[in-house]
Amino acid sequence: MDRIDRRTFLKATTAAGGAIIAAPVLFDGWLTFADTGKTGYFEKEFGITDALCKKVLGQALSKGGDFADLYFEHTISNSLGLEDKKVDRASTSVNLGVGIRTVKGDQVGFGFTQELTEKSMMAAAAMAATIADGSATPVAGKFASAKMSDYFPLMGTKPTPLAPRLSLVESTAGKCFARSSYVIKTIARFGEGRKRIMIVTSDGVKAEDLLPGGALTCMVTVEKDGRKEQFWFSRGGRRDFSYYTDDIAKEVAEGVVDGAVMLLDAVAVPAGEMPVVFAPGESGVLFHEAVGHGFEADFNRKKTSIYSTMMGQKVAEPMVTVVDDGTWPNARGSINFDDEGTPSQKTAIVENGILKSYLHDRISAKHYGLLSTGNGRRESYAHYPIPRMRNTYILPGPNKPQEIIESVKKGIYIEDVSNGQVNIGQGDFAFYVAQGRLIEDGKLTAPIKDVNIMGSGPKLLRDITMVADDLKLGWSGTSTCGKDGQLVPVDAGMPTVLVRSLTVGGTKKRGA
Amino acid sequence: MNKQMYDLCKWVLETAGKAGAKDLRVSLGKSRFVEIQYRDRKPEIIKQATTLQMGIDFFVAGRYSSQNTCDLRKDALKEFISDAVSTTKLIAEDPYRTLPDPKYYKGQSGIDLKIADASIDDLSAEQKHTIVKTAENAAWSAGGDKIVTVEADFNDEFGESVTLTSNGFSGYSSSTGFSVGVSVSVRDDDNRRPEAGDYAESHFHKKLANPETIGANAARKALAKLGAKKITTATLPIIIENRHAHRIISGFFEALDGRNIYRKQSFLADKKGQKIGSEKFILVDDPLIPEGMGSRLYDGDGFAAKKRTIVEAGVLKDFYIDWYYSRKLGCEPTSGSTGNMIVPAGARSVDEIIKDLGKGILITDFLGGNSNPTTGDFSVGIFGQYFEDGKIVHPVSEMNIADNHLKFWHKLAECANDPWFYSDWRTPSMVFNDVVVSGV
Numbered sequence: 001m002d003r004i005d006r007r008t009f010l011k012a013t014t015a016a017g018g019a020i021i022a023a024p025v026l027f028d029g030w031l032t033f034a035d036t037g038k039t040g041y042f043e044k045e046f047g048i049t050d051a052l053c054k055k056v057l058g059q060a061l062s063k064g065g066d067f068a069d070l071y072f073e074h075t076i077s078n079s080l081g082l083e084d085k086k087v088d089r090a091s092t093s094v095n096l097g098v099g100i101r102t103v104k105g106d107q108v109g110f111g112f113t114q115e116l117t118e119k120s121m122m123a124a125a126a127m128a129a130t131i132a133d134g135s136a137t138p139v140a141g142k143f144a145s146a147k148m149s150d151y152f153p154l155m156g157t158k159p160t161p162l163a164p165r166l167s168l169v170e171s172t173a174g175k176c177f178a179r180s181s182y183v184i185k186t187i188a189r190f191g192e193g194r195k196r197i198m199i200v201t202s203d204g205v206k207a208e209d210l211l212p213g214g215a216l217t218c219m220v221t222v223e224k225d226g227r228k229e230q231f232w233f234s235r236g237g238r239r240d241f242s243y244y245t246d247d248i249a250k251e252v253a254e255g256v257v258d259g260a261v262m263l264l265d266a267v268a269v270p271a272g273e274m275p276v277v278f279a280p281g282e283s284g285v286l287f288h289e290a291v292g293h294g295f296e297a298d299f300n301r302k303k304t305s306i307y308s309t310m311m312g313q314k315v316a317e318p319m320v321t322v323v324d325d326g327t328w329p330n331a332r333g334s335i336n337f338d339d340e341g342t343p344s345q346k347t348a349i350v351e352n353g354i355l356k357s358y359l360h361d362r363i364s365a366k367h368y369g370l371l372s373t374g375n376g377r378r379e380s381y382a383h384y385p386i387p388r389m390r391n392t393y394i395l396p397g398p399n400k401p402q403e404i405i406e407s408v409k410k411g412i413y414i415e416d417v418s419n420g421q422v423n424i425g426q427g428d429f430a431f432y433v434a435q436g437r438l439i440e441d442g443k444l445t446a447p448i449k450d451v452n453i454m455g456s457g458p459k460l461l462r463d464i465t466m467v468a469d470d471l472k473l474g475w476s477g478t479s480t481c482g483k484d485g486q487l488v489p490v491d492a493g494m495p496t497v498l499v500r501s502l503t504v505g506g507t508k509k510r511g512a
Numbered sequence: 513m514n515k516q517m518y519d520l521c522k523w524v525l526e527t528a529g530k531a532g533a534k535d536l537r538v539s540l541g542k543s544r545f546v547e548i549q550y551r552d553r554k555p556e557i558i559k560q561a562t563t564l565q566m567g568i569d570f571f572v573a574g575r576y577s578s579q580n581t582c583d584l585r586k587d588a589l590k591e592f593i594s595d596a597v598s599t600t601k602l603i604a605e606d607p608y609r610t611l612p613d614p615k616y617y618k619g620q621s622g623i624d625l626k627i628a629d630a631s632i633d634d635l636s637a638e639q640k641h642t643i644v645k646t647a648e649n650a651a652w653s654a655g656g657d658k659i660v661t662v663e664a665d666f667n668d669e670f671g672e673s674v675t676l677t678s679n680g681f682s683g684y685s686s687s688t689g690f691s692v693g694v695s696v697s698v699r700d701d702d703n704r705r706p707e708a709g710d711y712a713e714s715h716f717h718k719k720l721a722n723p724e725t726i727g728a729n730a731a732r733k734a735l736a737k738l739g740a741k742k743i744t745t746a747t748l749p750i751i752i753e754n755r756h757a758h759r760i761i762s763g764f765f766e767a768l769d770g771r772n773i774y775r776k777q778s779f780l781a782d783k784k785g786q787k788i789g790s791e792k793f794i795l796v797d798d799p800l801i802p803e804g805m806g807s808r809l810y811d812g813d814g815f816a817a818k819k820r821t822i823v824e825a826g827v828l829k830d831f832y833i834d835w836y837y838s839r840k841l842g843c844e845p846t847s848g849s850t851g852n853m854i855v856p857a858g859a860r861s862v863d864e865i866i867k868d869l870g871k872g873i874l875i876t877d878f879l880g881g882n883s884n885p886t887t888g889d890f891s892v893g894i895f896g897q898y899f900e901d902g903k904i905v906h907p908v909s910e911m912n913i914a915d916n917h918l919k920f921w922h923k924l925a926e927c928a929n930d931p932w933f934y935s936d937w938r939t940p941s942m943v944f945n946d947v948v949v950s951g952v
Contacts, residue, residue, distance in 0.1 A: 026595040088575070089577065089606070094583055096583045108556065110557065114564060131555065166602070187775060228886050230885075308705075382563065423879060425706055426707070426737070430892070432881055432882040432891065449889070450889035452881045452882070454879070505881075
């Protein structure tokens with residue numbers, strides 16, 4: 001294999017609008033940013049000064065409006081993949097642009113450009129301004145950098161090369177084949193991205209950050225006596241490469257192979273209503289779907305959420321507290337500040353069974369006369385922010401996991417779920433059980449698979465009758481939530497929980 | 513052909529060649545769009561922008577990488593290309609990765625697909641706002657006092673793309689799209705707020721459906737969800753509404769993909785030529801239909817687009833094998849891309865079928881769920897209308913259907929006469945017998 005000890009440094013040249021060309025750095029085959037400093041990047045590399053921001057914001061507010069904001073982004077994403085034991089595909093994606101938003105009440109004008117030149121930015125700002133039709137709103141005299149915590153500090157200041165990443169992917173695949181002779185195919189992928197952002201608002205906030213993200217993902221197909229099953233497993237978060245040790249490769253290989261092999265013995269699930277126990281960790285996606293979305297404040301402001309008239313009311317038993325937490329160190333949904341520049345926080349949505357707070361962006365916070373909870377997030381510069389979850393989970397409760405399982409005579413135990421979806425207004429949700437077991441007479445028995453679970457969000461909350469003390473976050477590093485055509489990274493988790501009854505979409509009639 | 517885009521792609525081919533990459537494919541896409549959304553009779557979102565995105569597939573010394581960037585300044589691109597070539601050389605060789613044999617580029621149809629409206633710029637901002645307002649007003653009129661909120665939107669887009677390969681492929685496509693949509697939330701007796709919508713889209717703004725019809729349909733669909741409940745788990749006939757039928761077919765479709773076949777994740781891998789469904793199951797892929805939402809002259813490999821029969825009278829006829837996986841599987845490539853996916857319509861209306869069936873569920877939407885391409889098992893949440901004695905009795909929610917594709921398609925009893933044109937999936941409503949529907 002060729003090795004290239006070349007390092008490309010930033011190359012400055014004059015572009016059309018006077019901006020400086022900022023080339024990412026190739027470090028031994030791995031394209032990334034030259035350093036990990038969080039501030040000053042867009043000014044240094046693209047000439048985005050406070051004076052220029054003020055001018056563009058002035059254009060965005062030239063017809064009035066409550067406020068305007070600029071969201072600069074430069075993202076580099078890389079991935080390596082294999083399906084035949086050696087890494088034989090690589091990809092890189094570079095995204096660069098600025099989104100310009102003008103807000104008037106709950107109305108939004110939005111434009112964006114991929115050219116960070118004054119001319120292009122002024123044109124996009126003029127587009128955003130069309131949402132208003134009055135006289136100009138003034139822009140703050142100066143921009144103060146927001147003081148913030150760092151929930152995902154990077155270990156090293158210098159980039160690391162491609163080679164250890166290749167080894168990671170190949171060794172993970174090798175560990176899968178070594179784990180079980182039933183493995184007939186392994187597909188492994190390592191993806192890593194770095195996103196630089198800068199938010200500047202017309203009311204004087206300036207916030208800059210460097211967000212890391214990545215995951216080691218593996219999928220295997222196993223075959224036994226002519227029966228095939230597939231399973232996937234991943235680990236990641238807002239981490240740098242130092243996280244991906246041999247132990248992580250081992251955890252991924254064991255997780256994916258053991259999960260797939262278990263499915264070889266999976267049985268058909270009876271259809272109908274039954275008690276459901278959720279294992280700690282991954283199955284928290286259920287609460288993301290069934291509970292979290294209905295509490296995003298835009299749905300409530302618009303009165304489309306079933307929870308829009310329930311603030312302050314009892315929505316669950318007293319041992320249930322649901323939080324949305326942007327501060328869990330290194331979690332995939334953690335942010336130091338949201339995409340409107342509001343500092344991150346841990347927000348109690350349901351506290352001891354009482355609905356306490358929606359998840360707010362600036363627009364909904366103003367609507368309700370509250371402060372934003374730091375949930376204004378967007379996929380990229382090409383999207384405007386809307387209320388989104390971060391890391392959502394239920395706090396630990398008084399029970400022990402074993403006592404919860406033993407309390408169920410006949411039901412199912414869910415360990416991993418995917419493809420969750422909710423109908424906000426009706427409150428109905430559905431999700432797919434990727435891994436689980438039957439519970440028979442208080443014991444975990446045969447594995448189950450390929451079954452959908454349905455329920456009503458408000459009823460689900462009311463029907464939580466036991467909560468254990470074993471909270472875990474999912475940590476898959478791949479959880480991504482879609483809303484209004486925008487994808488954002490999130491995580492979810494939970495302790496072991498018993499829900500009295502849910503609809504299980506099996507293929508057998510009960511007793512059949 | 514957009515000369516500026518073509519010239520930039522040509523420059524990339526030359527620049528990459530100088531950097532050591534002789535074999536590559538470069539694609540440049542450009543899109544200009546407008547989005548106008550109203551809620552409760554005032555503008556909620558106005559969004560407009562132009563985007564550019566370049567994708568380059570490198571085949572360097574038997575190695576492969578794919579690269580994307582929107583930073584198209586030539587100095588930045590030059591550096592990007594040089595870095596990409598360096599990275600590509602560091603990964604393992606893959607003897608199957610090459611540009612396609614140019615013989616597959618030949619035979620491109622000369623047909624005018626009629627997917628670009630030259631008069632897109634004639635539509636004024638005021639006219640666009642009027643379309644949205646008209647659609648929204650129609651929803652309010654049809655929905656009455658049960659309405660909580662109405663959201664209406666109009667979108668238009670002009671897109672162009674240029675693709676060049678170093679071994680002689682040159683492709684250009686341009687298209688326009690116009691859509692109008694309305695979503696209505698209504699208040700149920702128990703504080704639930706069911707929501708439903710309707711939409712239409714077309715390549716030509718003069719052919720866009722009447723916005724009043726869309727608004728009224730959206731309100732009617734939302735009102736029809738009031739009082740939804742679940743029924744006892746039962747084995748019943750189901751009718752999947754035309755616009756949603758693709759949700760179930762797409763699970764079947766995943767197993768036709770050469771990539772999944774190679775990865776041993778296809779329950780259809782050994783089923784070619786075999787009966788995998790009832791006589792009624794027919795699936796045709798025709799990329800060359802004028803005005804079709806999935807129409808195109810060439811695919812992702814540059815292969816000339818052709819009409820293909822995928823399933824004929826329940827017999828599996830063909831797969832989706834792109835150039836790369838054809839080499840790995842050792843078979844002739846077909847295409848890795850879809851065009852217009854057509855399930856031929858039948859003779860009777862949904863109303864007639866409901867009367868004839870007597871009892872069953874008309875599925876009008878899905879929720880969550882999944883389909884396993886390795887085993888064919890699927891499970892998905894449903895919304896719809898329960899009917900008895902040939903009449904709609906009440907809406908259903910919180911219910912589910914689950915089956916295996918290798919059994920499910922044998923249950924296809926009939927297709928209705930209502931093909932859905934606003935998608936690249938041209939499906940009619942489809943009737944299946946004896947499906948387990950889970951509820952209470």
